[in-house]
Amino acid sequence: MIRVRGEAELVARAGHLFGTVGSEFLCAANDMSTWSRPNDRAAVAQRMGASLAEGVTVRKLYTPTALTDEAGRHHLFEVAAVGALVRVCASPLPHETIVIDRRVMILADPVPTRDRGFTVTSSPSLIEGVCSLLDAVWQASDPLDVYLRRDRPRIDADQRKILRALAEGLTDETAARRLGVSLRTYRRRVAELLASLESASRFQAGARAGELGLTR
Amino acid sequence: MIRVRGEAELVARAGHLFGTVGSEFLCAANDMSTWSRPNDRAAVAQRMGASLAEGVTVRKLYTPTALTDEAGRHHLFEVAAVGALVRVCASPLPHETIVIDRRVMILADPVPTRDRGFTVTSSPSLIEGVCSLLDAVWQASDPLDVYLRRDRPRIDADQRKILRALAEGLTDETAARRLGVSLRTYRRRVAELLASLESASRFQAGARAGELGLTR
DNA sequence: CGGCCCGTGGCAGGAAGCTGCCACTTGCGC
DNA sequence: GCGCAAGTGGCAGCTTCCTGCCACGGGCCG
Numbered sequence: 134m135i136r137v138r139g140e141a142e143l144v145a146r147a148g149h150l151f152g153t154v155g156s157e158f159l160c161a162a163n164d165m166s167t168w169s170r171p172n173d174r175a176a177v178a179q180r181m182g183a184s185l186a187e188g189v190t191v192r193k194l195y196t197p198t199a200l201t202d203e204a205g206r207h208h209l210f211e212v213a214a215v216g217a218l219v220r221v222c223a224s225p226l227p228h229e230t231i232v233i234d235r236r237v238m239i240l241a242d243p244v245p246t247r248d249r250g251f252t253v254t255s256s257p258s259l260i261e262g263v264c265s266l267l268d269a270v271w272q273a274s275d276p277l278d279v280y281l282r283r284d285r286p287r288i289d290a291d292q293r294k295i296l297r298a299l300a301e302g303l304t305d306e307t308a309a310r311r312l313g314v315s316l317r318t319y320r321r322r323v324a325e326l327l328a329s330l331e332s333a334s335r336f337q338a339g340a341r342a343g344e345l346g347l348t349r
Numbered sequence: 350m351i352r353v354r355g356e357a358e359l360v361a362r363a364g365h366l367f368g369t370v371g372s373e374f375l376c377a378a379n380d381m382s383t384w385s386r387p388n389d390r391a392a393v394a395q396r397m398g399a400s401l402a403e404g405v406t407v408r409k410l411y412t413p414t415a416l417t418d419e420a421g422r423h424h425l426f427e428v429a430a431v432g433a434l435v436r437v438c439a440s441p442l443p444h445e446t447i448v449i450d451r452r453v454m455i456l457a458d459p460v461p462t463r464d465r466g467f468t469v470t471s472s473p474s475l476i477e478g479v480c481s482l483l484d485a486v487w488q489a490s491d492p493l494d495v496y497l498r499r500d501r502p503r504i505d506a507d508q509r510k511i512l513r514a515l516a517e518g519l520t521d522e523t524a525a526r527r528l529g530v531s532l533r534t535y536r537r538r539v540a541e542l543l544a545s546l547e548s549a550s551r552f553q554a555g556a557r558a559g560e561l562g563l564t565r
Numbered sequence: 566c567g568g569c570c571c572g573t574g575g576c577a578g579g580a581a582g583c584t585g586c587c588a589c590t591t592g593c594g595c
Numbered sequence: 596g597c598g599c600a601a602g603t604g605g606c607a608g609c610t611t612c613c614t615g616c617c618a619c620g621g622g623c624c625g
Contacts, residue, residue, distance in 0.1 A: 134350060136474070161482075224485035228478035240478040252475060258352070258468040259475065262444035262456040266377075266482040269440035273489030300556045302549030305582070315604045320583065333518030334611095335582085336555040340516040343559020521612070531574045536613065550581095551612085 134254040143251045147239060154184050155234045161194040161222075161267055162229035162241075165205045182215045191217035194271055196226055197280075213277055222274040230267065235260055279344060288329070288347060295322045299339065300348040350472060355464040363455060363469050370400050371450045377410040377438075377483055378445035378457075381421045398431045407433035410487055412442055413496075429493055437496040438486055439562075446483065451476055504545070504563060511538045515555065516564040 137143050158181070181191055193212060199205045200221070213219045227243035238260045242250040254260070288296065298308035309319035323335075332338035342348050353359050374397070397407055409428060415421045416437070429435045443459035454476045458466040470476070504512065514524035525535035539551075548554035558564050 134472075222485060224488045226481060226485060228474075228481050230478060230482070240474055242474055243477075250474060252472065252478075254475075256350070256468065258444070258456055258458055258466060259470075261459070262446060262468075263479060263482065265440075265442055265444050266446070266479065266486060269438060269442060269486045270482060270489065272440040273486065299550070299552040302553035304550075304580095317584095317604050317606090318602085321603090324583075334515070334520075335550065335552040336515040337518035339552040339555020339557075340559040340564045341555075343556040344562075344564060346560075348556045348560060520610095533574050533576090533614095534572085537573090540613075 134252065134256060134259075137251050137253065139248040143239070143253075147237075147251075147253050150233055150237050150239075151180065153233075154189050156189055157232075157234055158184060158189055158191045159194075159232040159264070159267060160192070160230070161226050161270070162199075163196050163226050164199040164201075165195075165208055181212060181217060185216040192271065193217055193219045194222055194226070194267070194274060195219070196222055196224070209277060219277040220271060220274040221277055221280040222270055224270070226270075230263065232260060232264060232267070235264055238263060282341075282345070292322070292326055292329070293347075295319070295326055296342060296347060299323065299326075299335070300342070350468065350470040350475075353467050353469065359455070359467045359469075363453075363467075366449055366453050366455075367396065369449075370405050372405060373448075373450055374400060374405055374407045375410075375448040375480070375483060376408070376446070377442050377486070378415075379412050379442050380415040380417075381411075381424055397428060397433065401432045408487065409433055409435045410438055410442070410483070410490060411435070412438055412440070414441075416497075425493060435493040436487060436490040437493055438490040440486070442486075446479065448476060448480060448483070451480055454479060508538070508542055508545070509563070511535070511542055512558055512563055515539065515542075515551070516558070 135146070137146055185191055191212070193209070195205075195209065199209060209219055229239075229241035231239040231241075236257075237253065237255050240252040240254070240263075294312060295308075298311065303311070305316055305319055305323070309316045312319065314322075327333075327335070327338045330338045330341045332341055339348075351362070353362055401407055407428070409425070411421075411425065415425060425435055445455075445457035447455040447457075452473075453469065453471050456468040456470070456479075510528055511524070514527060519527070521532055521535055521539070525532045528535065530538075543549075543551070543554045546554045546557045548557055555564075
């Protein structure tokens with residue numbers, strides 16, 4: 134377990150670790166303040182793209198802070214586009230945490246003091262402990278798209294009726310009769326609803342609707 | 350930072366820390382397996398009571414596992430009764446974590462291997478990092494009473510996999526292949542899931558699952 | 566060993582859901 | 596009137612999903 138001061142020293146002493154990702158890259162932080170310089174960030178994105186191509190899982194956990202500035206949003210969309218899993222967490226994450234292959238962990242001190250401190254460790258017990266916590270936070274967080282979709286799909290009164298019928302577990306036939314439309318039309322409506330919820334199956338649509346609180 | 354093996358050694362080398370709690374005692378774990386012997390547990394409860402009387406904040410975070418056996422339930426109610434804050438977290442916490450006054454941290458290895466390993470550290474950066482994660486999980490968790498009030502279906506790890514496949518909008522065929530079971534078995538599982546969610550249709554099950562936050 | 570329970574998987578037949586096609590109505594503007 | 600667009604409903608054929616039935620392969624117990 135070592136301590137370093139400043140990004141420069143971190144890069145010097147642990148930078149090589151970023152090039153040797155084997156299977157998993159995990160990162161949790163408030164925002165993108167660490168790799169503040171655009172070219173650094175671009176380099177990171179590029180390397181990440183290469184890793185993803187090799188089958189590495191990349192998970193990034195940020196708070197809404199990361200979405201406030203345009204650069205941050207852009208970066209997140211970018212990494213999400215190349216296949217990284219991005220989630221947004223409601224609680225603050227002042228200590229940026231990076232875990233590589235569950236073998237090395239980098240823990241940053243909060244907020245960029247002039248020379249930010251970093252703790253680098255490879256202790257399995259520490260890493261596993263932190264990872265299980267990270268996993269717990271991860272589970273409790275929203276995927277980027279879900280977070281952004283919050284209250285996005287516009288659902289009108291008619292669609293809401295369909296939604297409610299579906300949520301009650303009615304068969305299409307029953308629901309159609311209740312709504313006073315033909316089976317064909319009802320199903321058309323359901324299909325439209327699935328489309329507006331961007332879902333491939335009724336279950337998925339239900340899940341989305343439930344997450345978004347549309348069923349209550 | 351030191352490593353110890355077995356509860357006995359932990360008590361010998363770090364036991365004194367439990368007596369010197371100044372302001373905060375934080376504990377997160379799957380269940381009560383650590384202090385498995387009843388008299389130990391009673392002693393812990395007693396000391397905790399004393400601490401609480403002195404104005405110490407005690408926060409305990411457990412998973413539903415801790416509530417499965419009668420002894421665990423009892424212990425949790427007991428500590429909650431004397432003023433400890435108890436919350437229940439949906440994600441597993443295999444590495445028991447104890448933090449005292451944000452100055453000392455004990456990280457346990459998972460599951461009682463014969464001689465369970467413990468990592469004890471007083472590194473501020475590590476502790477603060479872990480604490481911010483713990484706080485994040487804490488925030489996302491339900492207080493014990495809230496948790497108990499909500500009657501949610503018990504979903505095990507296998508069912509959760511099914512749930513996730515469904516929530517992704519996969520067809521049964523794809524999902525079955527991914528989970529490595531036959532189509533028949535997969536559908537059996539889905540049917541079981543619908544039953545445990547008391548749903549008549551997949552949409553309804555999705556909606557329930559979404560509402561209960563089971564899809565993340 | 567035989568008998569039993571349980572979980573699994575294949576199969577088949579049926580139910581439910583999906584959608585393209587077309588015909589019909591309604592409403593609007595020319 | 597005609598033409599056009601949009602919404603509806605019936606039909607058909609397809610896919611997906613549901614489930615009862617039976618066979619097979621462990622474990623477990625007497």
